[in-house]
Amino acid sequence: MARYEFKLPDIGEGVTEGEIVSWLVRPGDPVTFDQPIVEIMTDKATVTITAPKAGTVVETNGKVGDTIPVHGVLVVFELEPGADPPSVTRAPVPVPVELPEAPPAAPKTNGTSVHPPADAALAVGQIQETLPGMRGGSRASAYFNSKPLATPHTRKFARDINVDLRRVPPTGENGRVTMTDVESFQGREAPGEGAPPDMPVGHAGGPASPGQSRGPAPALGRGPLGEREGAEQRVPLAGLRRRIAQKMSRSKSTAAHFTFVEECDVTELKALRARLKEPAQARGVKLTFLPFIVKAVVASLKAHPILNSTLDESTNEIVYRSTYNIGIAAATDAGLMVPVLREADKRSLLDVAREIERLGEDARRGKTKHEDLVGSTFTITSLGAKSGLLATPIINFPEVAILGVHQMKQKPVVKNGQIVVGDVMLLSLSFDHRIVDGHVGAAFAYEVIGYLEQPERLWLELT
Numbered sequence: 232m233a234r235y236e237f238k239l240p241d242i243g244e245g246v247t248e249g250e251i252v253s254w255l256v257r258p259g260d261p262v263t264f265d266q267p268i269v270e271i272m273t274d275k276a277t278v279t280i281t282a283p284k285a286g287t288v289v290e291t292n293g294k295v296g297d298t299i300p301v302h303g304v305l306v307v308f309e310l311e312p313g314a315d316p317p318s319v320t321r322a323p324v325p326v327p328v329e330l331p332e333a334p335p336a337a338p339k340t341n342g343t344s345v346h347p348p349a350d351a352a353l354a355v356g357q358i359q360e361t362l363p364g365m366r367g368g369s370r371a372s373a374y375f376n377s378k379p380l381a382t383p384h385t386r387k388f389a390r391d392i393n394v395d396l397r398r399v400p401p402t403g404e405n406g407r408v409t410m411t412d413v414e415s416f417q418g419r420e421a422p423g424e425g426a427p428p429d430m431p432v433g434h435a436g437g438p439a440s441p442g443q444s445r446g447p448a449p450a451l452g453r454g455p456l457g458e459r460e461g462a463e464q465r466v467p468l469a470g471l472r473r474r475i476a477q478k479m480s481r482s483k484s485t486a487a488h489f490t491f492v493e494e495c496d497v498t499e500l501k502a503l504r505a506r507l508k509e510p511a512q513a514r515g516v517k518l519t520f521l522p523f524i525v526k527a528v529v530a531s532l533k534a535h536p537i538l539n540s541t542l543d544e545s546t547n548e549i550v551y552r553s554t555y556n557i558g559i560a561a562a563t564d565a566g567l568m569v570p571v572l573r574e575a576d577k578r579s580l581l582d583v584a585r586e587i588e589r590l591g592e593d594a595r596r597g598k599t600k601h602e603d604l605v606g607s608t609f610t611i612t613s614l615g616a617k618s619g620l621l622a623t624p625i626i627n628f629p630e631v632a633i634l635g636v637h638q639m640k641q642k643p644v645v646k647n648g649q650i651v652v653g654d655v656m657l658l659s660l661s662f663d664h665r666i667v668d669g670h671v672g673a674a675f676a677y678e679v680i681g682y683l684e685q686p687e688r689l690w691l692e693l694t
Contacts, residue, residue, distance in 0.1 A: 237283055237306045239271070239299050246273045248300045251293050252470040255279075255378070256306075260288045268306060271299070272470050286310040295467035374400045381408040385564065389413045471566040482628040486663040490623040491672050495680045496644055498654045503686045511581060521559070522583040524611060524636060526689050527682035529555045529576045532609060535675045539608050541629045542666055549666060558607030558627055559587060561594045562614065568594050569627055571607045580689075611636060621657045631666045634679070635659040 242249060249271035256268045262282040269280045269291075290307040293299050379396045380403075381389070388410055389396045396408060399416040403409040468476060500523060511518035532539040532555060540551045555576040558569040570590035575583060593599045610627040613636035624635040637657045644653035658680065662672040682688055 233310050234289065235284065235286070235308045235310050236304045237308060238302050239280070239305045241301055242271060242273060242278050242280075246301065248298050249273045249278075250469065250473075251295050251297050251299060252277060253295060254291060256288050256291070258288050258290055262286060262288060262308070277470070280305065282306075282308070284308065284310050296469040296473065374398055376401075379408050380406050385410050385413060475567050478628060479625055482626050485628060486626050486631070487665050488623075488626060488661050489664045489669065489672070490659055490661045491669075491676050492621055492657055492659045493676055493680060495656055495658050496653050496684050497639055497656055498644075500683050500686045501639070501654050511584065514581060516581050516584045517588055518581075518584050519587070520639075521587055521611070521613070521636075522580050523683065523686060523689065524634075524679075525557050525559075525572065525575050525583050525587070526580060527679050527686075528557060528609060528611060528634060530682055530689065531675055531678035533576070534678055535671060537667060537671060538632045538662075538675050540631055540666065541608075542631070542663070552608045554606075554608060556606050556608045558610035558630075559590060560610055560612035560627075561591060563594050563597075565597060568599060568604065569607060569610060570594055570599055570603050571605065573606070610634070613637070621659045623659060624661050626661055626663055631663040632672070632675070633661050635661070 239249060250273075252270040252272045254269050256262055256266075262268060262285065264282060264285045266282045267279045268282050268288075271278050271280055286308040288306060289309050292304050292306065299305060376397055379399065380401065381396055385408060386396060389399070389408075392413070394413050394416055396413070399408050399412050401408040402412055497520075500520065504518060504520060504523065508518050536551050537549075539555065540549050542548075543550050554574060557572045557575045559572055560567065560569050570593070572578075572583065572586050572590065578586065590599070590603060593603065607627060607630065609630055610633045612624050612633060618635075618637045621637050622635050624633045626633050635658065637659065639654050639656045641652055642655050643650050644655060645651075646653070658676065660672060660676050660679075667675075
């Protein structure tokens with residue numbers, strides 16, 4: 232058999248390297264032409280690299296989390312007799328999961344390379360081959376896919392309710408198994424029916440939650456996501472999760488965080504939103520509280536421009552930004568993302584609402600574009616109904632401030648000397664104390680609160 236060194240192809244304009252997110256094959260595995268073999272993440276997208284020819288995998292170069300340069304040897308194959316090395320490499324299949332910042336090359340670690348088996352839990356954005364004719368309309372018992380595509384959140388949900396993810400017919404985009412698919416499957420078929428004998432019931436291709444009871448423990452050894460030691464399972468910190476870790480660590484180690492918390496009476500804001508909700512809906516716009524908060528933040532940034540600045544550490548200069556690009560932190564199944572609402576100062580309230588809805592929908596579907604994830608000057612974060620009493624948000628580097636929005640709750644408030652029931656929420660703002668003094672941060676906070684407590688003032692700012 233002839234040996235063939237398959238090199239990482241060009242995977243995007245300006246891309247010089249990629250991070251290994253997930254190996255889909257191991258040395259010794261036979262592969263067919265165009266079979267997915269590895270997932271690579273760049274600063275532009277996640278792509279799935281496929282086999283250029285049929286053959287056998289002899290060697291894989293790099294572990295999950297390692298960085299491979301373009302044109303570096305990725306896999307060594309032994310080709311089947313008569314299969315000459317191709318002169319033209321097929322282009323990888325791009326997956327529309329965009330990330331805001333490319334990470335530095337991952338450090339090499341000592342020890343034996345870990346190559347997850349083909350049925351390992353795969354990273355978000357994986358492209359898989361599904362059995363023909365086995366989409367949502369097929370009988371659940373007739374479907375089986377050893378490499379199901381699903382987000383970590385969906386995998387955990389499947390484990391929790393004891394559903395074998397490999398047997399759930401997918402209906403999501405690119406063959407992705409959704410939460411709804413798992414719920415529907417549980418309702419149609421008893422857990423464990425038709426599961427292959429070599430896999431314990433309830434296996435969903437991901438790590439078990441600590442203390443979770445799922446029947447007899449599997450034999451110790453290498454698990455689907457990494458090396459098992461005793462009751463532990465080691466999972467590489469790679470892909471989007473590693474980039475989140477890098478950005479959070481950089482922010483905490485660079486900015487001198489301090490947090491200011493204050494109460495905000497949003498009784499008038501709720502009343503205004505209630506009056507405008509129906510007219511907005513008639514124009515096809517879902518009007519939430521967030522557009523009002525965005526406009527309040529922009530008006531306050533104009534009054535306190537230092538909050539819309541950044542520190543250029545290379546020149547030791549404070550850079551005041553003239554644009555107002557508001558990052559809207561979004562918790563997705565893939566991880567934390569911050570889509571950017573551009574030129575919020577030039578948009579009307581309804582236009583802000585439309586853009587927020589578009590950005591949120593793209594994030595949920597994994598369709599966020601690279602340009603929608605860069606260039607923010609100030610960030611707003613909220614978990615909506617689960618946002619709790621308060622939190623101390625981490626600044627979105629290289630910005631100098633972030634606003635955390637929390638639950639609206641009814642509680643007694645004093646108005647005109649009378650105790651009445653009001654709608655109140657807490658706002659928590661974190662600032663970079665290197666740039667923002669305490670009294671400046673407090674003044675900005677009260678400016679935002681003033682606009683939210685008297686929202687009619689916003690009409691003077693709306694365009």
